[in-house]
Amino acid sequence: MEKKIGVYICKGCSIADAVEIEKLEEVATKEKKAPVCKSHDALCSPEGLDLIKNDISGEGVNTIVIAACSPRVKYREFSFPGNIVERANIREFVAWTQEPKTEDTQALGEDYIRLGISKAQSAELPEPFMLEELDKSVLVVGGGIAGITSALGVADAGYNVHLVEKQEELGGWAKKIHKQLPQTYPFESLETPTVGSAIEKVNSHDNIKVYTSSEIEKIAGVPGMYDVSIKTNGSSEQVKAGAVIMAAGWRPYDANKLGHLGYGKNPNIITNVQMEEIASNGKITRPSDGKEAKRVAFIQCAGSRDKDHLPYCSSLCCLTSLKQAAYVRESNPDAMAYILYKDMRTPGQYELFYKKMQDDPGVMLTKGEVVEVRDGSAGTVEIVMKDTLLGESIVLEADMVVLATGMVPNTKIEADVLAEWKGKFDEALTASGGKPDPNAVLEPYKVPNILNLDYKQGPELPGIDEAYGFADSNYICFQYETQRTGIYTAGSVRQPMHMAGSIEDAMGAGLKAIQCIEATAAGNAVHPRAWDQTYPEVNLTKCTSCKRCTEECPFSAIEEDEKGTPFHKMSRCRRCGTCLGSCPERVINFKDFSIHMISSMFKALDIPDEGLRIIGLVCENDSYPALDAAALNRARINPAFRFIPVRCLGNLNLAWIADALSRGVDGMILLGCKFGENYQCHFVKGSELAEERLGKLQETLGRLMLEPERVELKQLSIQDYDKLPQILNDFADKLDEFEPNPFKEF
């Protein structure tokens, strides 16, 4: 498209009080040669907008630079579909943060006009990436309550489902229980398990195909077009799917590791899983002699909340023991249940069930620490407790002890499996003559297990180490985020949860799967850039196959061909632009965001011989709004800074720093999200990678005879706007101590 640029400058909201508008217009028309440039007292008013609309229809303007307020406001007003629109934020970044009508303020305003026009000159309209073929069915891995619920949820919305279950039948743990917790108000009575009717619905649903005794052999391809091989009793079947829900569930913590609680030493010490079996068979009897167990003690947190076992709380053991106490009481009105706990955890309205059980005189609840579990007389078990509410140690005799063991997610790889995998790896290493294969780095998620993804970065979901093996989201507000686009997790493989929670969670995962398929079909990215229709385009002729992009992509969206040349698997891509930042050859670019674009913006700046000039590259989701908030509070921002938003600091390409500094820019500050533990970057490692890349900068700057401190990264949260002026001033003060950038003279 041949561009005709129109620059529209708003004089309202104090802009005209802060800068000489005519001079801004001169920059646009004389220096930057914009064919159309107009100003208006209130550009967002109907009259102001008509000015622009008339130029679009009458003058053929198709590339519009709005020099007015922040792009975060008046977004509907300044939307002109089919045209390139850039916003130069001269209200927040100039009028509201600078002293009016000074030389510095004028220079700043003019620079934002230059930046806006250069950006518009380099931008192109997006053309969505369309998959040639698309399959809208959903693969659900795991046929427990979560998988069944996801399958039904998706199928009832009109999509086909492949439901794969490892066991011979569907139902998982939900089918192995005697009764289920009350699911609804008043939360008092145990219920007959409802999973059976759900299984019937699945089996008779036209949109669902069930594969039992089956496992995933391989998932290749991309969201919208996965090629899945399902292995059933030794034979493979190939199916296509558009998205995947992983609901692989959990296993009980291995009670053999609970010797300190007597497991394995006395047959009458059992787990809560065994208790379900016993209850299903009728009377509550003890294993040693089949006699009725009239005194049953439940030891809570058996393995859970224990740094030597599971450091976390398994969430449902308190409720399970209360439920099993009801089994004991229902089985024999004279029987007693003792629940020995650290904290009773029955959040929400399950408190009502707790209360009901607490009110039962046959249920005794005691807080305390179990110090010993030993044989009593005649097959009984004695439990020694200390720090009880009675203030003393007690010894409790029971006919049977139930250990409330916790949950281990099936994504958690046990040490022995890891060891076996390492053995295989070592063998392969020896066979290959000791040449390490960088693709086979030994990390737990690289051990094939459930999904067996045919992905460059490994077969399973990353990030599970940080969550004790659970395949959980890192984000509180975005519970279904994984680092593999199109793959969503549900139920207790994600977080320990009870059945009602799993059901709700599974519906959410179902929605995300459908959403990913529909977004892909429309050529859109998915969260967190769901609106984005651009995608990375690679000039392969200049690619050196250095593999940095394939390694740094947070979403394993880039594969390599047999020659090692990278290629994007586009619908896995979240459009974060980490690859753009990683590429030393600068060959990865987006239609509306490119290496050249940012470099040309640097080049457009007016660099005077005297006076600091600093570029701020800012994360557009958090730091940019923080700058806006500072402006809304009319904070004073150092006039040396020119802020340029980026999708993520992961976009930082070292070429930019060389470009900027060799232009005479005195320094560059990078404002991005917190990294490390509890990272806040929505593209996982953006700011961390930027910091890493800065580490390699020393040499480049040395070559330019410049101090490496001229470039600095600050971790900033969206709420830190009150700290911004100081952070910026401190950085400017530091630069003031250096000699002016010698490149200014060139």
Place this chain on the structure above:
Amino acid sequence: MSDQETNILVVGGGISGLTTAVEAAEAGYSVAIVEKEPFLGGRVGRMNKYFPKLCPPTCGLEINYRRIKFSDRITFYTHAEVGNIAGSPGNYDVTVNLKPRYVNDKCTGCNACTEACPVEVPNDYNAGLDKRKAAYVPHQQVFPHKYVIDKAACKDDCGVKCKEACKYDAIDVDMQPESISIKAGSIVIATGWKPYDASKMDNLGFGTSKNIITNVMMERIASGTGPTGGKIVRPSDGKEAKRVAFVQCAGSRDENHLAYCSAVCCLASLKQATYVREQYPDSKVSIFYIDIRTPGTSYEKFLNKVQEDENVSLIKGKVAKVYEDSATGDVIVEAEDVLANKKIKVPFDLCVLATGMQPTVSEMKLPSDIKINENGFIVPDKDQKGIYAVGCVKDPVDVAKSVQGATGAALKAIQTVGRKS
């Protein structure tokens, strides 16, 4: 004739409502959000940080607002309430009552009206802990960033200074209430919660001393956008609050008040303990609890982290009484330390009552087949199609669970509407 047709109508623009709306819209469905307040964001928008990551809620809200801004499938009505709901699944007629904002779309957010406004009233956004003007935005990160005039607070004789100050003809003091009708295939109710009225618990002294506050007030005090700019001080005299008590289950798990557990208060207090400890290295925090409820992985980890701080004491015991020592302004907490088997009486600068959540469903007219239980929560009914409840109006839940439920509700809603492509 309806004014708008939409696939899904979401009642409530807090984290649950926003989530349902953006998730459904990104799956291809049109959504209208109706929010009672003049701004989106609901209760989470007022939080300083989320547990357990201690990250700012505004970060995720910003992403959700961007998703709304860039979507042509989402419309939202703020300062609006749902009136009547008629019709059946797939075909509801909903009346939406729009309260006058007295500020039109020409508002540029320039702040001139606020500067000109001569009236100051207690700022309800900050739990009344400071003042705001009658022409206002509660703080600078609200969405939509459009001012509102609190007409009830206006002085008749001010000469409409706000209108005079506005250069953009954005103030319309004659704006009238309006009713519109929206046709929707499905309705999601996400009207959220309100804090339990702490003054109902006589023994905990709320209202008798300014230094006895609720956990919701504590979020505002600790927030940079709050009444003290984030400085944790006691309201009576502005003294730094370095000795802080938290009273758990203030109303919750109590049949005379809220029979249920509010599910978030333990974590909220642990989080607020970190606010105090981070601000004042020489501070001391005591948390009085019945059971510490931090279920799951990251919550338990957070508990462990807070427990490592020797200046945070967790005391199992019911608080008998909280009152102010009028001589010092200190708040005295009398409690039973059950593990030590003794009664204790300790002075603090500030006492935070971990008050629970109450569902806010009672404020709207619901179709008669929607069941509400004695605690005020909507009872989900498997056979009920077309109208779905999410978040704290259905169960007391944290943000994570609200998001899970809200995403799932989007699936239920699109099932009712039917597949589109």
